Amino acid sequence: MSGHGEAQPMISGRSAPLSGVAEVPGDKSISHRALIFGAMAVGETRITGLLEGQDVLDTAKAMQAFGATVTRHGLGAWSVQGVGVGGFREPADVIDCGNSGTGVRLIMGTMATTPITATFTGDASLRKRPMGRVTDPLALFGTRAYGRQGGRLPMTVVGAADPMPVRYALPVASAQVKSAVLLAGLNAPGQTVVIEKEPTRDHSERMLIGFGAELTVEKGAEGHVITLTGRPELRPQTVAVPRDPSSAAFPVCAALIVEGSDIRVPGVSQNLTRNGLYLTLVEMGARIDFENPREEGGESVADLRVRFSPGLKGIEVPPDRAPSMIDEYPILSVVAAFAEGRTVMRGVKELRVKESDRIDAMARGLEACGARIEEDEDTLIVHGMGPGGLPGGGTAQTHLDHRIAMSFLVAGMAAKAEIAVDDGSPIVTSFPIFEGLMNGLGAAIRRG
């Protein structure tokens, strides 16, 4: 999805009870990392279950441009012939990361301590997002970056020829910034230390250890202190990518609000840095059974049975839970519209710098569908209208944001009248089989 293509309006109407099994695709965060760490290893990394969403395909293309050999063998089955830490070559052309904040920020970190120059760009959404949060800590290694005003793409990054190791306390809870600094630290001599006050998704730490890096995490008063020893030789791995809990959120939430639904969603991550939505839904009164807990691809997962839940109650979501459910607030605010009472989401200003300003996009879209919303810079409050109570009948503007598009298509499945989205084309960035999967469960989603 380049963001230059045709908008694809989509409409969803009241759905039949959802039933069946929702097999969602591979985790987006782990898929990006499998390609990037594979490119940093010496030898061939094999990946199964890779998400073939546009964000990840753009990262695969970028790894090729930096000199790795990336091969697709079949659906989700890929291999990466890595060039080793510090082995990136200078790309011959601009790197287009499309819609992906994770892709561009992690790749900038990866090349930042190699003496090459690369220019990055993306679609109209990505070109609005702040890159200073990554280029500021990268400057401590000796990396230089030249972008547009406000640290926006397109941006040229000049890798440090003689990088210094860095000690950096994250000013914002961001796994992308944490990962960019760790990836840069791979090719700096000595120990690079990242300190995070609030824990964010820990896939980079787990995978770096899996690829053979020396990395420790100490939990103390200042938070997590992550110490990486630079210049390791990364060993190629076999990576089985687990299913994406952020994608699973859509069929799960749809089943909670569509009358009569009873579905199964296998292999949903229970990683404590990713499961905030599921904790929140249970606190609201969702009927979710977590069955068959086990390890898959180095992550703890469970099979979910999810049933229509007419007794959902609005709650105050604890603000310190935000990093573990940051991408799930849009779909949570849809569920909140079908609960009784207010759902209060505080400490969520990071939502304003995602693919769109997600507080504004959800507030305006839900209002267009008849809901009452309150918001401030850091807060979103949804006044619930009870089961089946959202009037619908509106059109949501998606602003090149896949999660906004999917959230409103789920809302339309349970609202009184149809809900339209102006553009469903960004859904391919993270969940290319969304429409077919949801309609297979009983949804009524169609192209507008």
Ligand SMILES: O=C(O)C1=C[C@@H](OP(=O)(O)O)[C@@H](O)[C@H](O)C1
């Ligand atoms: O590291 C990652 O894979 C991600 C981190 C989060 O972003 P931030 O680091 O900006 O919070 C999240 O929103 C994004 O979808 C994926």
Ligand SMILES: C=C(OP(=O)(O)O)C(=O)O
């Ligand atoms: C924020 C997201 O992704 P990214 O930052 O990688 O664009 C997302 O997928 O919700």
